[in-house]
């Protein structure tokens with residue numbers, strides 16, 4: 207029998223706010239344990255939560271960017287469970303009335319576009335962290351670090367519309383790119399700022415009844431998501447084929463073994479005894495707030511790619527590479543705002559600039575050649591002041607010294623020679639010294655011209671204008 211996998215994803219995004227969701231404690235990563243806590247996030251009796259406005263704004267941004275409706279009224283709820291890193295004994299989340307509902311994202315897999323539904327986005331607080339002494343080689347026992355407690359999260363829940371691990375990864379990558387573009391998270395997957403739970407089930411092909419699902423918890427890389435889902439699909443199919451039954455449970459993925467293992471039986475929503483948090487009033491969001499946020503949204507990757515291909519005439523590939531990160535796209539946008547040719551700017555950014563950054567281990571935001579100076583260099587090529595070849599020398603010098611290209615060209619005497627008289631003189635000398643090749647050319651072996659171009663460029667130290675050189679050579683070799 208053939209099986210059809212069915213996958214839904216729940217993504218947790220840690221928000222890039224300076225302070226926590228319900229108190230004023232900082233959210234800096236990696237601080238001394240319990241140094242960023244107060245009565246609210248320690249869960250002390252009587253301490254009252256106050257909602258961070260920035261969290262709401264970020265949630266609205268995420269909702270708008272994923273085509274959700276923003277609820278005019280949403281409610282915080284208590285999700286009750288016990289865990290040592292959750293001192294209140296409940297997590298403040300949203301349940302029946304989340305802030306965003308009914309969105310979608312379009313993904314592309316193997317050239318096919320598919321729409322993936324987004325059920326809801328809700329705001330919630332993170333829990334603290336257990337620190338196990340033996341893991342750190344510090345002896346016995348475990349400690350609780352509550353720095354992370356009350357850190358703001360968005361949970362973005364997809365419909366079970368994904369049908370393969372590849373679709374799941376395409377959806378995750380797209381969602382990751384969007385939330386990073388929105389500036390609401392650093393998207394750092396290693397530090398857990400973007401992590402995913404995958405609900406996986408299988409059903410016979412042609413069936414419309416979903417199988418029992420298992421949830422794989424907290425996978426924090428695209429590669430592991432693919433591995434975990436593929437493993438889980440195989441495991442469930444094997445189990446069914448052997449006459450067994452998939453049970454609803456929570457599983458953990460082990461990147462070392464590439465396998466998932468059972469962690470605990472999966473709770474149902476009613477196990478958490480959700481109820482509206484009496485300490486927090488319902489959240490009412492005005493239409494004006496939503497519209498202001500909509501107007502302030504940055505240009506998102508899809509819109510950028512569309513503009514780059516349709517308006518600027520770049521290839522789909524170039525547009526894809528340039529929009530891979532918001533910073534790279536902003537560098538490109540800044541560059542072309544100085545009126546250089548978009549295609550030339552794209553080529554230089556994907557070529558020289560990227561190579562330089564890779565070699566020096568720098569991010570585009572720390573690029574030694576700022577976009578306005580790259581544009582100035584491209585304009586010098588455009589105007590014929592320097593050749594493309596000399597431009598590479600100038601670029602290297604700009605990278606080292608940070609000087610303006612025009613200054614480097616002037617200091618080093620690199621101005622391109624377009625003066626026909628001067629070039630003709632060089633051409634005459636070279637033809638005189640290479641009579642054999644002149645005969646070859648005249649005998650019909652026209653590709654010998656490459657040899658002459660090379661010689662002339664060499665004699666002019668790369669400064670002769672290649673277009674002029676070609677034209678003069680052609681004329682003289684043909685004996686015109």
Ligand SMILES: [Zn+2]
Pocket residue numbers: 226229230231242243244245246247248356
């Ligand atoms: Zn606090």
